[in-house]
Amino acid sequence: MVLSASSVHLLHHHLSSRTTINLLSLASLSTTIANRSLKTPVPKPDQSEDHTEPPITNTHNDDYFAAIHHVSNIVRRDFYMERTLQKMRINVTSELVYRVLRSCNKAGIESFRFFNWARNQPRYQPTTLEFEELIRTLGRTRNWETMWKVAEQMKNQGFTITPETFSLVIESYGQHGLVDRAVEVFNLMKNFNCAQTTEVYNSLLSALCEVKNFQGAYALIRRMVRKGGTPDKRTFAILVNGWCSAGKLKEAQDFLEEMSRKGFNPPVRGRDLLIEGLLNAGYLESAKGLVRKMTKEGFLPDISTFNSLLEAICKSGEIDFCVELLQDVCRLGLCPDKNTYKIMIPVVAKIGRMDEAFRLLHRLIEEGVKPFPSLYSPIIKSLCKRGQFDEAFSFFSDMKGQGHQPNRPVYTMLIKMCVRGGRFVDAANYLVEMTELNLLPRSESFDMVTDGLKNCGKYDLAKRIEQLEVSQKGF
Numbered sequence: 001m002v003l004s005a006s007s008v009h010l011l012h013h014h015l016s017s018r019t020t021i022n023l024l025s026l027a028s029l030s031t032t033i034a035n036r037s038l039k040t041p042v043p044k045p046d047q048s049e050d051h052t053e054p055p056i057t058n059t060h061n062d063d064y065f066a067a068i069h070h071v072s073n074i075v076r077r078d079f080y081m082e083r084t085l086q087k088m089r090i091n092v093t094s095e096l097v098y099r100v101l102r103s104c105n106k107a108g109i110e111s112f113r114f115f116n117w118a119r120n121q122p123r124y125q126p127t128t129l130e131f132e133e134l135i136r137t138l139g140r141t142r143n144w145e146t147m148w149k150v151a152e153q154m155k156n157q158g159f160t161i162t163p164e165t166f167s168l169v170i171e172s173y174g175q176h177g178l179v180d181r182a183v184e185v186f187n188l189m190k191n192f193n194c195a196q197t198t199e200v201y202n203s204l205l206s207a208l209c210e211v212k213n214f215q216g217a218y219a220l221i222r223r224m225v226r227k228g229g230t231p232d233k234r235t236f237a238i239l240v241n242g243w244c245s246a247g248k249l250k251e252a253q254d255f256l257e258e259m260s261r262k263g264f265n266p267p268v269r270g271r272d273l274l275i276e277g278l279l280n281a282g283y284l285e286s287a288k289g290l291v292r293k294m295t296k297e298g299f300l301p302d303i304s305t306f307n308s309l310l311e312a313i314c315k316s317g318e319i320d321f322c323v324e325l326l327q328d329v330c331r332l333g334l335c336p337d338k339n340t341y342k343i344m345i346p347v348v349a350k351i352g353r354m355d356e357a358f359r360l361l362h363r364l365i366e367e368g369v370k371p372f373p374s375l376y377s378p379i380i381k382s383l384c385k386r387g388q389f390d391e392a393f394s395f396f397s398d399m400k401g402q403g404h405q406p407n408r409p410v411y412t413m414l415i416k417m418c419v420r421g422g423r424f425v426d427a428a429n430y431l432v433e434m435t436e437l438n439l440l441p442r443s444e445s446f447d448m449v450t451d452g453l454k455n456c457g458k459y460d461l462a463k464r465i466e467q468l469e470v471s472q473k474g475f
Helices: 005-014 018-023 026-034 061-077 081-088 094-103 108-119 128-140 144-156 163-175 179-192 198-210 214-226 233-245 249-261 270-281 284-296 303-315 319-331 338-350 354-366 373-385 389-401 408-420 424-436 443-455 459-473
Strands: none
Touching (some): 081 108, 094 108, 108 144, 144 179, 163 179, 163 198, 179 198, 198 214, 214 249, 249 270, 270 284, 270 303, 284 303, 284 319, 303 319, 303 338, 354 373, 373 389, 389 408, 408 424, 408 443, 424 443, 443 459
């Protein structure tokens, strides 16, 4: 039976029922999928694990993705998957297989069964992209024996496994403590004519540090350099993080100094790596001390490292320390970026340091950055919490007047704060303002405002708000 195109949206409501398989839009599904072929079957050499999905050119996106969603659910849940899929008479393409495999990336054996079914369909020939996606899924789900069978099939058909895929396989072994297997995979790469890139070395390095085999990790870096490889930031960061997590700060420092003497300086300064390593290992006080020592000596951390430190300290509740530290490094010449302000403005506003919040916001504007709603929203919320509604409303008007238009979450927050403060008429005004900007308020916002207006005796205004809700939602 063929389901009309207008009924495709009903697919989601029938996924759990076996009877829906015969109700799938067989003709429209085949047509939709046939029109969406994969243009480039082989990924670029530098493609990472998170592949960029093939371009979408067909206009019927909803139908297409509903079909992909339906097939993916069959693969994950249907015990008789192959029989069900065969009844659907799908026109199997590379893109269909790739997207379903990506959707089922936590179902290893089910993905393998689907791939084998697809390979038996007429006119479908697997590409590197589908093979590698399946290998990733099988490695991620610890189906290693099946994964190697697929790799051998890939090799026998003349396909090349990329270093990115080998990296994922090595890391999957390392994450489960199977370092010997990770080393075997590393050594096996030459049998697949695959280069041992810096990314591959980093994956094995991570596996060795996972089991605290720092001697082996250090030896691996030496081998990498001997073979002509170039360590990158992640190479240094993995080993530094490993040593820091084991409380071996001196070893991490010695390693960075030795690599520097040999001419292999990290892409970021060694002290920044140490700070990040200490933060990742949970040694917040040591990281703070290191930054304090740096600033006293006149040195500045990298801005991304500094932001990581600020975020960690703010989470620990030491906001005053963060404010002082930020002022110190700014005096030394560090230029905060957008992320610095995203971290600091909400936390200082939350603890009621409004002068500091306004100072940071004004500095951000002076630097030419347009403040987005999530930056000035915490200031408005804090003013309302402190009962300073007039100041909050004035600041809100200033933001709008300067062209920094609020979004729906800001209005929703402001309406809620007005209701909590008994400012029901103000809440109603902002509700109307939202609708004038084509921002549909939530049902809860309408309910809060109308209930509040009725409780304070403003029945006419409450009725108008109810009428506004009807006009907006059409019921």
